[in-house]
Amino acid sequence: MTSEKEEIIHEEIESVVITDDDQLSTLENQQQEQEPKLKRSLKARHLAMISLGGVIGQGLFLSAGGNLNRAGPAGALIAYGIIGFIVYWVTFSLGEMSTYIPVSGSFTIFCRRFVDKSFGTTIGYNYWACWSIIVASELTALPLVMNFWTDRVPGWAWSGIWLVIIYALNMFGARSYGEAEYWFSVIKIVAVLVFIIVGCITSGGLIGNTTPHEVYGFKYWSNPGAFSNGALGVVNAFVLASFSMQGTEIVGITAGECENPVKQVPRAIRNVFWRIIIFYLGSVFVMGMLIPYDDPRNLTGGSSVTVSPFTIVFEKAGLQSVAHVMNSVILITVLSCANSGMYVSSRMLCALSNEGLAHSKLSYISRRGVPVYSLTCTALVCLVTFATSFIPGKALFIVLTDLSGVAGFVTWGGICFAHYRFRKALKCQGRTIQDLPITTPFHPFGDLFGMLACVVISLMAGYSYFVPPDAVGLIGNYGGLICIAILFIVLKLWTKSKMIPVEQIDLDTGRADYNTVTEEQEKSSEVQGPIWKRMFKKFINIVT
Numbered sequence: 001m002t003s004e005k006e007e008i009i010h011e012e013i014e015s016v017v018i019t020d021d022d023q024l025s026t027l028e029n030q031q032q033e034q035e036p037k038l039k040r041s042l043k044a045r046h047l048a049m050i051s052l053g054g055v056i057g058q059g060l061f062l063s064a065g066g067n068l069n070r071a072g073p074a075g076a077l078i079a080y081g082i083i084g085f086i087v088y089w090v091t092f093s094l095g096e097m098s099t100y101i102p103v104s105g106s107f108t109i110f111c112r113r114f115v116d117k118s119f120g121t122t123i124g125y126n127y128w129a130c131w132s133i134i135v136a137s138e139l140t141a142l143p144l145v146m147n148f149w150t151d152r153v154p155g156w157a158w159s160g161i162w163l164v165i166i167y168a169l170n171m172f173g174a175r176s177y178g179e180a181e182y183w184f185s186v187i188k189i190v191a192v193l194v195f196i197i198v199g200c201i202t203s204g205g206l207i208g209n210t211t212p213h214e215v216y217g218f219k220y221w222s223n224p225g226a227f228s229n230g231a232l233g234v235v236n237a238f239v240l241a242s243f244s245m246q247g248t249e250i251v252g253i254t255a256g257e258c259e260n261p262v263k264q265v266p267r268a269i270r271n272v273f274w275r276i277i278i279f280y281l282g283s284v285f286v287m288g289m290l291i292p293y294d295d296p297r298n299l300t301g302g303s304s305v306t307v308s309p310f311t312i313v314f315e316k317a318g319l320q321s322v323a324h325v326m327n328s329v330i331l332i333t334v335l336s337c338a339n340s341g342m343y344v345s346s347r348m349l350c351a352l353s354n355e356g357l358a359h360s361k362l363s364y365i366s367r368r369g370v371p372v373y374s375l376t377c378t379a380l381v382c383l384v385t386f387a388t389s390f391i392p393g394k395a396l397f398i399v400l401t402d403l404s405g406v407a408g409f410v411t412w413g414g415i416c417f418a419h420y421r422f423r424k425a426l427k428c429q430g431r432t433i434q435d436l437p438i439t440t441p442f443h444p445f446g447d448l449f450g451m452l453a454c455v456v457i458s459l460m461a462g463y464s465y466f467v468p469p470d471a472v473g474l475i476g477n478y479g480g481l482i483c484i485a486i487l488f489i490v491l492k493l494w495t496k497s498k499m500i501p502v503e504q505i506d507l508d509t510g511r512a513d514y515n516t517v518t519e520e521q522e523k524s525s526e527v528q529g530p531i532w533k534r535m536f537k538k539f540i541n542i543v544t
């Protein structure tokens with residue numbers, strides 16, 4: 001009897017313990033569910049504009065004159081064309097992975113999961129540093145823009161004022177960021193389209209600031225010439241062109257915070273190609289017709305960065321009265337880039353923290369869905385802009401833009417390598433690419449070309465600064481590469497990580513549920529009505 005009672009008592013105790021454990025686990029799950037997370041508050045129109053806003057930046061509005069000076073009109077077109085080709089493949093590669101596994105801050109996760117943990121960590125920190133530097137460069141450019149109206153306010157004061165405004169805007173969450181970027185991008189689209197139209201009309205001699213109106217055509221392609229420094233000039237233009245196109249990969253970063261990434265991300269990515277052709281190559285082509293590469297107002301060692309090619313073209317069109325309007329557009333463009341940079345870098349740092357690669361506090365997310373500590377840490381890096389009080393603003397601006405341009409090549413090469421391994425894993429594990437929401441065309445050519453081009457351009461872009469020695473050029477082109485190489489070597493020695501075998505690559509964690517997009521939802525989202533209405537909607541989708 002005694003033994004039977006003891007057994008009954010033991011069973012009751014075990015049941016109580018099990019019940020308590022179940023209650024504890026239930027409470028833990030409830031707490032985890034209640035913890036704030038990044039919110040899927042970006043709508044389709046936000047994502048479409050973000051993909052465009054990331055492509056069109058102050059590199060086009062402010063710094064394109066520097067590439068015109070370095071390479072000439074034909075050389076600049078070649079440089080932007082090659083970089084645009086790389087961007088096209090990188091965007092598709094990232095879009096394919098980010099729709100398959102839609103997570104915020106996807107770069108470091110893809111590179112760590114598909115390649116190597118140390119490699120992914122290096123790419124993640126490189127990208128965070130890249131966009132933190134871009135924000136700093138935008139804040140450094142802001143005083144140069146504001147000097148158009150007044151030079152009585154010191155540069156560091158303008159940088160500080162706008163830094164506080166951008167920080168406060170990002171504290172309201174992804175919806176606030178998306179809404180602000182939407183309207184910023186609308187203004188940029190209108191400005192670029194007006195610029196291309198006015199430039200073409202001016203080049204044909206229909207309007208101008210002379211009587212009779214001068215016909216420019218390809219006048220400056222023959223005198224002073226189509227190339228300012230031959231093939232070397234084209235190579236020198238690559239880094240600034242890369243800086244100008246930084247941001248196309250923002251679509252992949254925002255995949256974790258859009259309402260329906262499986263449907264919205266592919267649509268945003270497919271339009272990137274036409275936007276590069278129309279807005280970037282179109283603008284550079286117009287500049288080359290109307291501005292000689294030796295114009296002293298271009299971005300060179302002795303010029304002011306506030307003289308925008310856009311402003312010069314409007315002056316030649318006889319529209320000097322719009323100079324203030326154009327400078328306002330440039331100001332909005334710089335703010336837009338800084339706004340995007342603050343958003344992207346904070347999400348990347350938060351993703352690094354979630355992966356255990358940064359301090360755990362950096363993954364804290366407020367009730368509004370904002371990674372507060374990651375955002376604050378990024379803002380602190382931007383305090384480098386106050387160095388303009390003892391470093392000339394233009395020199396600091398050039399160093400920061402070159403650093404971010406080279407970091408962009410590292411990021412793009414890493415994305416191409418991760419996608420190459422992703423496709424190999426799909427094939428090895430018996431998956432089919434027909435199940436992917438979006439597929440990269442001509443694989444693996446795009447990945448191989450992207451990796452090779454990024455490596456070669458990163459190493460070649462700054463070699464002309466060795467003779468004669470140019471500290472600004474050398475630091476901007478090679479300082480970042482040295483830091484990245486040191487970080488990767490230290491991580492490899494510290495973690496002793498190895499490349500993940502293809503058959504062991506995880507293709508399921510975080511995978512999107514394709515069943516969420518039903519046929520009824522797809523049909524309801526399609527535009528109904530006559531053909532003119534459907535064609536007009538298609539045009540709006542491409543432009544916006």
